């Protein structure tokens with residue numbers, strides 16, 4: 151097994167608290183008619199208290215499946231084959247359904263990739279936010295007082311995410327709100343129970359640019375206020391550069407590079423990270439050519455042990471045919487590329 | 497918009513009703529058999545007397561004239577006189593209608609209360625033995641002819657086991673003063689539990705027979721839409737919120753999955769009208785369906801014409817109702 155123990159990112163950065171979430175060698179697979187798709191193969195990552203971790207990679211690189219596994223939401227024909235998911239020291243893969251349900255939405259919350267379809271069209275917005283409060287808020291008094299208190303919290307939450315006159319709009323259905331407003335409502339629902347960890351799966355993909363910026367600001371603002379950790383899943387390194395403390399770059403079901411955002415972006419160690427950087431437009435230099443990475447993510451069925459980026463890599467060597475583990479690449483950094491070691495030697 | 501749509505529907509009815517009238521008229525005229533001969537039966541009458549009767553019934557005129565007269569009268573709300581009953585057709589139909597409505601409602605309720613839970617269960621237990629068995633069962637239910645299933649039930653529960661009565665709506669010794677003309681409702685309203693039980697025992701077999709196909713269809717619809725809805729993003733999000741399983745299933749999934757079920761149920765009720773004729777005949781149910789069948793054998797032209805028009809109007813209205821229900825259940829579609 152090619153298990154890698156990641157170097158603790160904090161070794162150089164001084165004392166860091168225990169991670170809120172620690173994923174170790176996670177493997178998640180799906181049974182399909184073509185064979186077994188290894189959507190996540192050996193992912194390890196940490197999320198520290200109060201930080202924003204960016205998880206970036208092209209579509210199909212396994213970002214959503216990784217965090218669906220964390221939430222215990224992988225459904226047949228998929229399953230978590232192996233690995234540990236430690237939330238504040240408890241291994242979530244060993245919890246019962248009931249214990250997981252108690253955590254979901256309360257300790258760890260998630261927003262879905264598409265806000266337009268994540269809200270139930272047949273239920274009012276008020277019901278959809280109140281139900282999560284009722285499911286988790288053990289401190290709510292029983293009966294009438296409890297209902298009033300839940301309602302007060304729902305209105306407060308909708309107000310926090312910037313819905314105008316929220317109390318009047320509790321009885322409205324999702325279709326009566328704009329796309330950006332629905333995104334905010336979904337965030338309000340996710341944050342209703344004040345989770346320690348918010349997983350935001352591509353929170354901006356479905357939105358236009360100005361609203362994108364607003365939603366990201368909103369998440370950053372609430373993170374600061376509530377002191378929670380955020381995992382920001384995106385395929386846009388630009389978003390990561392602006393909002394995340396650290397970044398995990400994923401490719402074809404694996405982590406290929408990780409480190410502090412600024413360091414990774416100014417000096418990417420993996421050719422895939424470099425490729426992602428080259429493919430985003432630069433506002434500072436509009437003449438800079440945008441070069442999308444050529445080729446496609448390989449099919450995740452029966453992959454050979456070689457480097458998964460080999461088919462698209464401009465720097466490939468014959469040595470890339472052997473499997474490559476994550477290698478330390480500077481303070482708090484690691485990358486899955488044989489060039490990493492050679493570079494430092496050279 | 498609702499009112500406009502309603503008027504539009506009513507306007508659509510006109511060509512439908514004209515067409516249906518013409519087809520029924522042609523079919524009745526073309527089928528062999530003379531109403532006068534049937535009415536007279538073995539009685540010996542003179543040709544003059546026979547001619548007088550024919551004139552009386554308006555049957556001495558040429559067919560196209562009879563059709564125009566019928567349409568003209570119908571437009572004024574006069575559907576003619578039943579040859580057999582010698583009373584206005586509307587009156588005769590109105591008498592028989594409550595029995596049919598009652599049977600249809602009970603069949604529908606039986607279909608819904610069995611189909612929805614079974615459909616949900618089949619979806620939740622997808623690909624298990626239960627799911628496969630229910631698939632086979634519903635296929636049988638859809639394809640089994642009414643008359644065959646009805647006779648089967650009749651033979652078993654009425655003839656062999658004597659658990660349930662063979663025919664009719666209620667036994668003669670029970671008297672229920674009508675309020676709604678639905679026996680089950682009236683007997684309850686009057687507090688006559690014995691009559692209620694008797695009426696219930698009469699309606700079970702015909703309602704089962706009538707509701708079988710509808711239940712089978714509704715089960716499939718519920719299963720399919722549940723499966724679709726359970727894959728929806730909002731169900732995944734509901735799971736991510738840590739809601740209880742029953743809440744996700746019944747509040748988030750079923751509420752959406754029922755939209756097609758209820759719509760199809762309204763449409764299928766129109767189909768039940770056709771089934772009524774067969775089922776009412778098998779079980780001697782004194783409703784409109786059996787009246788129509790009898791009237792066809794009697795060549796009772798005015799009654800058949802009026803009853804078929806009534807069916808057509810009901811069918812179109814049920815379609816309209818399906819639209820309205822769809823709108824009510826689905827907040828995305830604005831009224």
Ligand SMILES: Nc1ncnc2c1ncn2[C@@H]1O[C@H](COP(=O)(O)OP(=O)(O)O)[C@@H](O)[C@H]1O
Pocket residue numbers: 180181182187189207208209210211212213214215216227228450
């Ligand atoms: N339900 C599923 N059935 C089969 N394969 C799946 C399923 N869900 C995800 N996958 C596979 O997992 C891979 C990673 O998907 P995903 O995590 O959604 O990518 P990302 O979120 O990075 O765009 C996809 O390429 C897909 O082949």
Ligand SMILES: [Mg+2]
Pocket residue numbers: 213214215263351352
């Ligand atoms: Mg995704």
